[in-house]
Structures are given as C-alpha cells and as structure tokens.
Amino acid sequence: MTSRTKYCQKGNLDRKLGLIFSAAAALFTGASVYVSVATSDNLSKHTDPAVVKYNIENNRDTPEGILTFVEKHADCMREEAGKRNFPPEVIAKIFENENHERKLIDDLKDFVGELYSKDVSKGPAQFKTSTAILLDKLYKNPIMSYDEYDIALNSPKGSIKYVAMLVNSLLNGMEKEERMKLLENPAELARIYAAYSAGEAKAHTLEAKIDGDNFVQQFTDQPDKGVNTADRVYKIFKTPNSERVKQKAAEYLNRKKNDFYKKGKYR
Numbered sequence: 413m414t415s416r417t418k419y420c421q422k423g424n425l426d427r428k429l430g431l432i433f434s435a436a437a438a439l440f441t442g443a444s445v446y447v448s449v450a451t452s453d454n455l456s457k458h459t460d461p462a463v464v465k466y467n468i469e470n471n472r473d474t475p476e477g478i479l480t481f482v483e484k485h486a487d488c489m490r491e492e493a494g495k496r497n498f499p500p501e502v503i504a505k506i507f508e509n510e511n512h513e514r515k516l517i518d519d520l521k522d523f524v525g526e527l528y529s530k531d532v533s534k535g536p537a538q539f540k541t542s543t544a545i546l547l548d549k550l551y552k553n554p555i556m557s558y559d560e561y562d563i564a565l566n567s568p569k570g571s572i573k574y575v576a577m578l579v580n581s582l583l584n585g586m587e588k589e590e591r592m593k594l595l596e597n598p599a600e601l602a603r604i605y606a607a608y609s610a611g612e613a614k615a616h617t618l619e620a621k622i623d624g625d626n627f628v629q630q631f632t633d634q635p636d637k638g639v640n641t642a643d644r645v646y647k648i649f650k651t652p653n654s655e656r657v658k659q660k661a662a663e664y665l666n667r668k669k670n671d672f673y674k675k676g677k678y679r
Contacts, residue, residue, distance in 0.1 A: 492576035598664035
C-alpha cells in the first residue's frame, strides 16, 4: 500500500467519522425535527480549513454563508473558468444553486447513501464519482481510485475543477466569443444547469427544465431571504454589464411565464 493510498484512506475515514459525529450531535440535540429544518453546512464548512468539528449554531449555508464560500474560492473559480473561456460566475452560481435551501437532513442522506454506494452526489458541488471518471476519460486525465475521487470531490478546489470541466463539455462547439458572453444567454444557462442537475440524457424532462429556469433566477435581482446574491456575486467577480445580465435573465423568465399562461404548457 502506497503512502498516497494510505493518506487517501485516512482522509476518507476522517471525513466519514466527522459525518457520524455530525449525525449523532444532530440526533442528540434535536432529533428528526431539528434535522429536517436545520440548514446544511455543505459549503460553509469549507470556508475555514481549521473548522473541522461539527458546529450546531454557526457556519450554516445561509445566503451569507454561501457567498462567503464563493468569495473565499473566487480565485480558483476564475482560474478554472478562465482556462476554458467562460465566466466564473457560472461556477459560483452552480455552487449556490446546489446548496440553495439545502438542509442538514440532506447532508445526512448523502452520508447514508455513501454507506451503500460509492457513487452518490457528494461535496460542495454535489458531484458524482462516475461523472468525474467520465470527464477524466474525456480529457484523457489519469483515472484515480475511488478514495482519491472522494477526497477531490469533497474539497473546494477539486469540486471547482470538475464543475468547470463539466460546464466546458456542455459548451462543446460554442465559439470563444459566445462562451465569454454566456451570462447574457439565459436560455443557454438554463440548458447547462438542466444537464448538470439531471444529466444530458434527462435534460429535456420537466423537472430538469424547471431546475434550469430556477438557475437563471439566481442571476436576477430577486433577493434570497433579504440577500441579493446576484449583485454580491457580480461584485466579487467585477462582472461587466451586470445590469444587462440581470435584465436578460428577467426577460427570459417573463417570456417563459407568459408562454406557460398562454399555452398552458411548460416548455
């Protein structure tokens, strides 16, 4: 057994032990009622590497907590998006959307799922190991062990990299200029997130389309519990033409709503 493998196994074990203690703490302090309403810390636990213990009061994934994560890892998002010629705001909003209104019970479901299968959604970006393996094969990267993927997908830097790789694959065939103006193309943003959340084979389903439009909503002025996350993200990344981005997103959503009322069918 190599030292690398030992390290991976130890990291995996430490993380799972942490989840066990998290579950025990939640059950001890509030049982199922608390677990069902308490906010997840799927992102905020990564904002400070020194904070590894379960904290029942602080560091929750409120809108502020999610924005703190984005701000802390903005440089990595810029780097990974920049390599692939698309705006880093797309990565930031995927992380936000994946953790929007996520509850502690969702964290515990992921943990229970991992006891039965190695291929469950995991980490800050809720990414599957099988998807990461497919991307590594597509880009001719070395294939790692499951423990190594587990560590990578549960780390901010690793999950940002795989999100960027997936978005890049979904933009295949799009010219650089179009990619760089992606924020002004809400229909394409909706398509990308529908494929991200459901997989390309199911991106046409009603549920996936609704997920895609909810993703576009994150680019408008609509506040989340009093926090305008769109403007805050645009400020972090110094987004050019942010008002135009918000306007385009709002117009797209209004068209979808009017179309639904006129035709009685969600498209």
